[in-house]
Amino acid sequence: MSQSADAATAQSIVIAAECLTKRFGKQEVVSSIDFSVLQGQCFGLLGPNGAGKTTTIKMILGQSPISYGSLQVFGRPMPENARWARKRIGVVPQNDNLDPDFTVVENLRVYGSYFGLRRGELDDRIEQLLTFFNLSDRANARVEQLSGGMKRRLIIARALINDPELIVLDEPTTGLDPQVRHMIWARLRELKQSGKTLLLTTHYMEEAERLCDTLVIIDYGQILANGSPAELIRRYVEPEVLELRGPSGDLQLALAVQPQADGGPACRFETIGDTVYCYTDDTQTLARLFPDMPGVSRLQRPANLEDVFLTITGRDLRE
Amino acid sequence: MDIGLPRIGPRSLIIWRRNILVWRKLITPSLLINFGEPFLYLLGLGFGLGFFIGEMAGLPYLTFLASGIVASSAMNTASFEGMYSVYTRMVPQRTYESMLATPVDVDDIIAGEMLWCATKSTISGTAILAVASMLGAVLSWSALLVIPIVFVIGLCFAGPAIVMSAFSKSYDFFNYYFTLVVTPMFILCGVFYPTTSLPPALQPMVNILPLTHAVDLVRPLVSGQPPTAVGLHLAVLIGYAAIAYYLAVVLVRRRLIL
Numbered sequence: 184m185s186q187s188a189d190a191a192t193a194q195s196i197v198i199a200a201e202c203l204t205k206r207f208g209k210q211e212v213v214s215s216i217d218f219s220v221l222q223g224q225c226f227g228l229l230g231p232n233g234a235g236k237t238t239t240i241k242m243i244l245g246q247s248p249i250s251y252g253s254l255q256v257f258g259r260p261m262p263e264n265a266r267w268a269r270k271r272i273g274v275v276p277q278n279d280n281l282d283p284d285f286t287v288v289e290n291l292r293v294y295g296s297y298f299g300l301r302r303g304e305l306d307d308r309i310e311q312l313l314t315f316f317n318l319s320d321r322a323n324a325r326v327e328q329l330s331g332g333m334k335r336r337l338i339i340a341r342a343l344i345n346d347p348e349l350i351v352l353d354e355p356t357t358g359l360d361p362q363v364r365h366m367i368w369a370r371l372r373e374l375k376q377s378g379k380t381l382l383l384t385t386h387y388m389e390e391a392e393r394l395c396d397t398l399v400i401i402d403y404g405q406i407l408a409n410g411s412p413a414e415l416i417r418r419y420v421e422p423e424v425l426e427l428r429g430p431s432g433d434l435q436l437a438l439a440v441q442p443q444a445d446g447g448p449a450c451r452f453e454t455i456g457d458t459v460y461c462y463t464d465d466t467q468t469l470a471r472l473f474p475d476m477p478g479v480s481r482l483q484r485p486a487n488l489e490d491v492f493l494t495i496t497g498r499d500l501r502e
Numbered sequence: 503m504d505i506g507l508p509r510i511g512p513r514s515l516i517i518w519r520r521n522i523l524v525w526r527k528l529i530t531p532s533l534l535i536n537f538g539e540p541f542l543y544l545l546g547l548g549f550g551l552g553f554f555i556g557e558m559a560g561l562p563y564l565t566f567l568a569s570g571i572v573a574s575s576a577m578n579t580a581s582f583e584g585m586y587s588v589y590t591r592m593v594p595q596r597t598y599e600s601m602l603a604t605p606v607d608v609d610d611i612i613a614g615e616m617l618w619c620a621t622k623s624t625i626s627g628t629a630i631l632a633v634a635s636m637l638g639a640v641l642s643w644s645a646l647l648v649i650p651i652v653f654v655i656g657l658c659f660a661g662p663a664i665v666m667s668a669f670s671k672s673y674d675f676f677n678y679y680f681t682l683v684v685t686p687m688f689i690l691c692g693v694f695y696p697t698t699s700l701p702p703a704l705q706p707m708v709n710i711l712p713l714t715h716a717v718d719l720v721r722p723l724v725s726g727q728p729p730t731a732v733g734l735h736l737a738v739l740i741g742y743a744a745i746a747y748y749l750a751v752v753l754v755r756r757r758l759i760l
Contacts, residue, residue, distance in 0.1 A: 246758075281600075282597055297513070
């Protein structure tokens with residue numbers, strides 16, 4: 184009984200990393216990280232620039248040798264099985280690497296040929312993908328004629344050409360307008376519902392919160408936290424946030440009120456630039472304790488993943 | 503660094519096919535250049551200079567020159583393609599990056615690119631042969647054998663050019679290779695005059711350069727003389743191709759598989 188349960192779990196692990204480490208010379212970019220991605224899940228890899236996200240992805244694809252530790256994809260060790268694994272993976276790279284020598288349809292056709300797919304089986308699939316991503320009327324456009332949002336949609340469509348079980352998305356919506364971003368999110372959710380496994384890196388916390396079932400926050404190559412977005416919010420920050428924004432003199436006056444000492448709710452303050460963030464259980468009561476000041480604007484909101492991210496990775500600027 | 507021996511698989515043909523598809527889009531200007539340039543050379547040098555030279559090494563100068571130009575243009579075509587086009591796909595266009603996300607790997611990409619460079623050399627060599635035969639410079643049907651030979655010549659020069667691409671940080675770097683390697687071979691390796699007329703001190707150096715062997719293979723076939731030392735010449739060309747292929751694979755892996 185337990186044996187068959189074990190087998191079921193083993194089968195449903197798509198990516199398993201143990202002590203996964205990557206060094207460039209003396210610099211360790213990924214330091215002994217452990218994580219596993221389950222089938223049908225959207226797994227988020229979050230971190231500031233330079234945290235080690237893209238390097239981790241490259242190791243998963245066999246595009247970067249592993250310095251230490253083990254990495255299994257679809258149950259087989261990498262990078263020996265990279266070519267075999269890549270047949271079952273769709274990749275959305277961070278940078279636009281569409282083939283500028285070809286049109287939209289040709290891009291999909293040629294990319295399909297890299298998987299050994301033949302023209303006959305490709306044509307139906309290409310038509311479906313163009314419809315799915317609202318690109319049908321641009322089928323014969325050259326890549327350079329496409330807008331940024333269309334290029335991005337085409338790159339995601341291209342990643343699906345081999346009907347992959349695992350889709351790896353490296354910052355899929357960076358630099359896109361809200362319309363395109365929401366459309367892509369909707370498509371990614373549909374893909375997840377159809378049973379695909381998604382591995383997503385992003386530094387848009389809203390994106391991670393909307394899409395990811397589980398995520399890890401990494402920084403300086405190490406995993407600092409993992410869990411579902413809701414779990415992480417519960418674990419690392421108070422449920423609500425009151426933001427006070429205004430000139431620093433006014434803010435100091437407001438803070439001088441000391442709401443906690445006056446029997447108000449427990450509260451943690453953080454001042455960044457022109458804003459004071461008050462993390463608490465009860466912003467309603469807290470807000471009433473502050474005097475109304477014309478120069479200070481207020482915002483009450485639930486805590487979100489961005490609060491968690493900044494709490495964990497700090498507020499220092501990254502290159 | 504991954505210095506494992508490369509394996510050439512059928513996927514190299516997919517990369518080759520990709521390049522054919524791109525070439526097909528620009529077929530008219532490409533062919534115009536392929537026919538136009540040798541036409542100018544043969545007309546200008548073959549007739550103009552040939553008028554004063556008459557015969558060279560027992561051949562009409564037009565025949566002598568045409569056979570040299572077939573070999574040197576195979577070198578030029580493969581070198582150009584292996585540097586500018588390969589570099590464009592490897593660095594600014596990130597085409598290889600997109601290929602490496604699929605079951606294709608570096609071994610396939612480099613093999614496919616070399617096959618494509620050689621194909622382009624063959625197209626240009628064939629065009630020159632056609633022009634030369636229209637001008638009456640081709641003296642024997644054995645010239646048809648030049649077509650597969652030109653493919654091998656293309657492979658031979660494609661490899662070193664891709665090695666340069668793998669090293670290069672920008673297009674400017676290729677000027678060195680053209681100035682220091684391609685142009686000296688064009689001038690020294692028997693395209694315009696027999697290498698035997700060079701000073702004896704230069705002969706050993708000229709004899710290790712691949713273009714010399716390429717010219718020695720092509721010229722007798724165009725003029726209908728019995729070719730000599732075919733095995734040696736082919737071995738040199740294939741040797742350059744094989745060693746350069748291996749180096750190119752290792753260097754491109756180092757550049758792309760970090």
